[in-house]
Amino acid sequence: MSNLILKPTKHNPRGIPEAPFIEKVEDYVKSPQEFDQVFQAFQERLQQYKFMMESKENTVKDLKRRVPGLKDNLKICQMLKSKNQNDDDDDDDEDFIEVNYKLNETLYTKAVIKKENMDKVALFLGADIMMEYSIDEAIELLKEKIKDSKKNLEIAQEDCEFLRENITTMEVNTARLYNWDVERRQKERKESD
Template sequence: MADLLPKNTNPRGIPEAPFIEKVENVLKNPETEFDSTMSLFQQRLQQYKYMELSKKQQLADLQIKIPDIEKNLDVIRLIKEKKEDEKLVMNYELNDTLYSKAEVKVKELDSVYLWLGAEVMLEYNLEDATELLNERLKKNQEQLTIVKEDLEFLKENITTMEVNTARLYNWDVERRKNAK
């Protein structure tokens, strides 16, 4: 059973699944240890699947946040570029399928309002808004890389635990067949 304890983890502390080459090396007394070992394998597998589900949700959230931040940066960039124009006609989204037009007097526009979440919206001048959005974009892109690495690590470990569980089960079936 000591072979099943995690020896290594990834940088975020997710334990690496042990690979069991020979079931006989893990189970010294099959009659008493099989059920608890099988249960341990299945628990670990469920833990990995739960972590994978959580990471997939994080991935989905980031895949929504990053394009939103990029859109906001594009709008601010456009405002800065068109600063010499009297006004700018823009289409904006009211709802998923509903858009409207607005005339913006860009010459007089020195600030934007950013939705920060948790029912908070703040006014920022264009430079501060750009800086804040660039920082958030960088952090979210870094987090996206980390989440993808964790998902790959979990995928490998789920496969390892599924193989371990199948090996253990097949070994027990063979052992019982030979005992008859």
């Protein structure tokens, strides 16, 4: 029944239904006996929006954290590629290069890389999976991942805004329903007295 009460007429591009706005409570509550059912349907939809909002906010946080890491990895790959190209031009005898890298937010350390190993990198893909790529493949993959992450971040932020508006609408709706019921009960008490 709640699906019929709140049958959406509009959706956002990801299929999230738009909340209706109650102008007249009587359009939704045909009789006082239906009030509890209608009120519960609106409360359930409000909770669904809040759950979706929490999920989308977590997605936004994850993406905001992921993009800088991808950009750092891209810079490193581009630096290795440029060093590799520059070293092909140079005929010096150095077989190693020394680089600084970040272990965590506050700790950096040095690494020594053999120049012969600079044509490949290993990228952590998540889910305990690491893959080895050529520098060019890694650069293309990272550029693609950055582009996709930025697009997904924009979509998630757009969904958050849509949900925020719908949560506000549903909170206003539930308040209007509640106030209508209070007025109705007061009127019934006055009539019975």
